[in-house]
Amino acid sequence: MKLLEAKKLTKSFGGLMAVSKVNMVINQGELVGLIGPNGAGKTTVFNLITGMYAPTSGTITLFDGSHGKTIHGLKPHKICNAGIARTFQNIRLFKDLTVLDNVRIAMHCSVKYGLLSCFLHLPRYRRDEQRIIDESIELLKIFNLDGKMDELARNLPYGEQRHLEIARALASRPKLLLLDEPAAGVNPAETAQLSEIIRKVRRLFNLTILLIEHDMSLVMKICERIYVLDFGSVIASGTPDEIKSNERVITAYLGEDAIDA
Amino acid sequence: MVKQLNKKALIKPLALLVTFFIVQLLIQFNIINYYYQDILATICINIILAVSLNLITGFTGQFSLGHAGFMSIGAYACALTIQRVPTVYGFIAGVILGAMLAAFAGLLVGLPTLRLKGDYLAIATLGLSEIIRVMFINLDSITNGAAGLYLQYRFVNWFWLFVLTVMTVVLISNFVKSSHGRACISIREDEIAAEAVGINTTKYKVMAFMIGSFFAGVAGAVYASYFYFIEPNLFGFSKSIDILVVVVLGGLGSLSGSILAAAVLALISSFLQSFAAIRMVLYAVLLILIMLFRPGGLMGSRELSVAMLVELRKEAIAWLKAMPAKVLSAVRSITKGTGKHGGDKSASKGRFEG
Amino acid sequence: MDQFIQQIINGISLGSIYALIALGYTMVYGIIKLINFAHCDVYMLGAYIGYYCMTFLHLGVVPSLLIAMILCTLLGVLIEKIAYKPLRNATRIAVLITAIGVSLFLEYGTMYFVSPQVRTFPPHIVKSMSAGIKLGNINLTFMQLMIVSVTVLLMVLLQLTVKRTRIGKAMRAVSLDVDAAELMGINVDTTISFTFALGSALAGAAGVLVGLYYNSINPLMGLLPGLKAFVAAVFGGIGIIPGAMIGGYFIGMVETFVAGYGYSMYRDAVVFAILILILIVKPAGLLGRNVREKV
Structure with missing residues (x-):
């Protein structure tokens, strides 16, 4: 069953075609990898899906059962509320806020009380705030961050900041999670831990995941399907084994000479 | 637990009321x-x-x-x-x-x-x-x-x-x-x-x-x-x-x-x-x-908050204790004639050459 | 028609002044991202220095102008060294508040020393400057000629400095990227001081010219022109030198025309309304390029 479908997705910056005619389907429950050399347009695809950029042309549809809703060109917060959450390549936490606040902010769309309750701190406010705190702590426990919930995000070690960003993305209860290089700058032991966490949250939250990653061992190990992007176009897609042996992929990564040698 | 919470919640309004009446009295007696x-x-x-x-x-x-x-x-x-x-x-x-x-x-x-x-x-x-x-x-x-x-x-x-x-x-x-x-x-x-x-x-x-x-x-x-x-x-x-x-x-x-x-x-x-x-x-x-x-x-x-006042007191004490050393180093840097910024720069230069 | 041409002449004269002040704002903003509120007070002090040179030292207009420029240069550098340099790594808003503090200090310090009383320049100088050419109903005074020619001369000199000299190149480098410039061996502190020096010299010149033009100076005279000059800088695209010039002339023109056709009470409102329109249509100003934050 399809969850997200991009058709002929194109984005140009001035004369530069960052993404050109990308077709992509992500099925319910899949863990899909998006790889490609630097500058291939992977993050731009993320930015298009999450509404950070409006596509120059093409469509993006998010499915809820058989019912499809086009989401391209919507504002990022609307897309997030529609069920797509993301992390950033260069971590974008709310650095000067606490770990707990980072997660609480992302729970905003589930808040039920209105302005009046918030100004007067009515019982409805108290109940809902307590629920938010409880749920946030539950979420942080998955990442072993519940012991550090009062620390400022900027004071966490790098690996934990990556984890917190995933926790924050999950707080908005997404159907589809986009992870932008979660293993970048993380040591091998932490990478192993990361793939464990990805598996765990996928199971717990019944998630579909799209993952950009340069660490091939991680991608090959956990992804079920992979799209390869080069110069803004999809040059291959398939299972990890198919991708490993695909000549165009090897050329794109290693250059023409690699095939001859 | 609940009782404690209630007590805490009462302190602020009480303090406000007291402030209000004290000032009101002071105005009444023309002290203010x-x-x-x-x-x-x-x-x-x-x-x-x-x-x-x-x-x-x-x-x-x-x-x-x-x-x-x-x-x-x-x-x-x-x-x-x-x-x-x-x-x-x-x-x-x-x-x-x-x-x-x-x-x-x-x-x-x-x-x-x-x-x-x-x-x-x-x-x-x-x-x-x-x-x-x-x-x-x-x-x-x-x-x-x-x-x-x-x-x-x-x-x-x-x-x-x-x-x-x-x-x-x-x-x-x-x-x-x-x-x-x-x-x-x-x-x-x-x-x-x-x-x-x-x-x-x-x-x-x-x-x-x-x-x-x-x-x-x-x-x-x-x-x-x-x-x-x-x-x-x-x-x-x-x-x-x-x-x-x-x-x-x-x-x-x-x-x-x-x-x-x-x-x-x-x-x-x-x-x-x-x-x-x-x-x-x-x-x-x-x-x-x-x-x-x-x-x-x-x-x-x-x-x-109260916690902050306690912390402030600690900070102030630490600051006062560090004072003599600070003054000394300030005096030293003035007599040497090198500003702090100059020192920083030469240090970073060294790092790049090394 | 005559009135129209007359308004254009007046507009260009006023615009020249705004442009001169705007340049200082725009250069400083371009280099350290600070709205230098004290800039308008440097301009005010320029006017006072000119006044004292002419009234008590009996100097001519040109020597007074030069002295005002030199002293304002020193003042600008001094302000930067004392008040802004220690805050190089502080938040921008802290520096901004400091700038406001410096501005208040200069305004009320001046008021303390020279009294808030409005002063006028020596009559013989004012008289000689307001003589001029009459073409039918159109009046072109020496003063206006002088304002425009001094402004154009200073702008050409400024462009040459920024485009052709080593320090100009350093200025451009620092405004693009402070850290990279420092790694390339540029002395950032010197460059910033130099930028303040240039801006303050121009403000000093503008002060003397305005003092003579309106023949009335007081310690708070910098406030409104300073605000409008800053608007001019934003209008043209802040940080961009030609933008400040265009903005200055444009604001000068608009103001003169609105006032000239009987709406002088509304001229400040019109200036600000235009500014807001420009910002909404083109948020980075007329010549500015809209830089998008990379995600």
């Missing part, structure tokens, strides 16, 4: 005379202004230089209402009307301009408040133009000052602690990330702007009724700057800081009255010195 009452009124009005601007600039991170413009709307609306209905009900209606009109102006101003960032927003809001001022000067059939409006009655007394100030602080503090308030704070921290986690940044920017303007309107109404004279030039650029100074001095994102700074500045300024000629010069020097030595404001983004 008219001169001090004026200072008290100034402090209260400045608290309302600073706390409301802090919501916009300190919590939501939107740099506004036009707060006085919204204040003037409240002031004129209230003054004109009182002129027509010179009773305390007229005053109450004036406060409500002024606050609503100011909030509406905030909406009108916010929708187009809040797309701008940082200094550009500051300049746009500055421009808009100047436009409001020019409008008040030119609408002389209603506002009596540059000559200003006189009111015959004063309805604001200590009771109203106290109630409106406490109300403003409590409401804004409650807002900031809620999910809506956190949405505003997330915009200050990282607008792109805020959008990405599902926060409608435009909505919350406009909301913060409207709430801030609303209370600026309240402050204006109180001002008009207490000092019973208003003219457009009272609400010019320098008034906006004055409010911003209070907010930054107290600490962006600290409500207790704003309250503290409003009180401290009003007291400093009235103390300097006796040096009238160089009062503003001293005020300026103080401002520069505070910024040089405490660029984060008096409170940073923290709130005043």
Whole structure:
């Protein structure tokens, strides 16, 4: 069953075609990898899906059962509320806020009380705030961050900041999670831990995941399907084994000479 | 547990009530005379202004230089209402009307301009408040133009000052602690990330702007009724700057800081009255010195609490203990003739060559 | 028609002044992202220095102008060294408040020393400057000629400095990227001081010219022109030198025309309304490029 479908997705910056005619389907429950050399347009695809950029042309549809809703060109917060959450390549936490606040902010769309309750701190406010705190702590426990919930995000070690960003993305209860290089700058032991966490949250939250990653061992190990992007176009897609042996992929990564040698 | 909570929840209202009655008694026995009452009124009005601007600039991170413009709307609306209905009900209606009109102006101003960032927003809001001022000067059939409006009655007394100030602080503090308030704070921290986690940044920017303007309107109404004279030039650029100074001095994102700074500045300024000629010069020097030595404001983004006072005491002791060493090293660096910056640079150079 | 041409002449004269002040704002903003509120007071002090040179030292206009420029240069550098340099790593808003503090200090310090009283320049100089050419109903005074020619001369010199000299290149480098410039061996502190020096010299010149033009100076005279000059800088695209020039002339023109056709009460409002429109349509100003934050 399809969850997200991009058709002929194109984005140009001035004369530069960052993404050109990308077709992509992500099925319910899949863990899909998006790889490609630097500058291939992977993050731009993320930015298009999450509404950070409006596509120059093409469509993006998010499915809820058989019912499809086009989401391209919507504002990022609307897309997030529609069920797509993301992390950033260069971590974008709310650095000067606490770990707990980072997660609480992302729970905003589930808040039920209105302005009046918030100004007067009515019982409805108290109940809902307590629920938010409880749920946030539950979420942080998955990442072993519940012991550090009062620390400022900027004071966490790098690996934990990556984890917190995933926790924050999950707080908005997404159907589809986009992870932008979660293993970048993380040591091998932490990478192993990361793939464990990805598996765990996928199971717990019944998630579909799209993952950009340069660490091939991680991608090959956990992804079920992979799209390869080069110069803004999809040059291959398939299972990890198919991708490993695909000549165009090897050329794109290693250059023409690699095939001859 | 529950009982403890209740006890804690009672301390604040109790403290407030006690403060109110003590000051009320002092006024009754004329220990707080008219001169001090004026200072008290100034402090209260400045608290309302600073706390409301802090919501916009300190919590939501939107740099506004036009707060006085919204204040003037409240002031004129209230003054004109009182002129027509010179009773305390007229005053109450004036406060409500002024606050609503100011909030509406905030909406009108916010929708187009809040797309701008940082200094550009500051300049746009500055421009808009100047436009409001020019409008008040030119609408002389209603506002009596540059000559200003006189009111015959004063309805604001200590009771109203106290109630409106406490109300403003409590409401804004409650807002900031809620999910809506956190949405505003997330915009200050990282607008792109805020959008990405599902926060409608435009909505919350406009909301913060409207709430801030609303209370600026309240402050204006109180001002008009207490000092019973208003003219457009009272609400010019320098008034906006004055409010911003209070907010930054107290600490962006600290409500207790704003309250503290409003009180401290009003007291400093009235103390300097006796040096009238160089009062503003001293005020300026103080401002520069505070910024040089405490660029984060008096409170940073923290709130005043008992735990903080304890920490402050520790910090002060540590600071005092480190003092002799600091003085020594300062003396040494002066006698050597090398500034701190030069030293840093040569160190970093070494790192690159090595 | 005559009135139209007359308005253009007046507009260009006023615009020249705004442009001169705007340049200082724009250069400083371009290099350290600071709205230098004290800039308008440097301009005010320029006017006072000119006044004292002419009234008490009985100097001519040109020597007074030069002295005002030199002293304002020193003052600008001094302000930067004392008040802004220690805050190089502080938040921008802290520096901004410091700038406001410096501005208040200069205004009220001046008021303390020379009294808030309005002063006028020596009559013989004013008289000689306001003589001029009359073409039908159009008046072109020496003063206006001088304002325009001094402005154009200074702008050409400024462009040459920024485009052709080593320090100009350093200025451009620092405004693009402070850290990279420092790594390339540029002395950032010197460059910033130099930028303040240039801006203050121009403000000093503008002060003397305005003082003579309107023949009235007081310690708070910098406030409104300073604000409008800053608007001019934002209008043209802040940080961009030609933008400040265009913005200055544009604001000068608009103001003169609005006032000239009987709406002088509204001229400040019109200036700000135009600014807001420009910002909404083109948020980075007329010549500015809209830089998008990279996600």
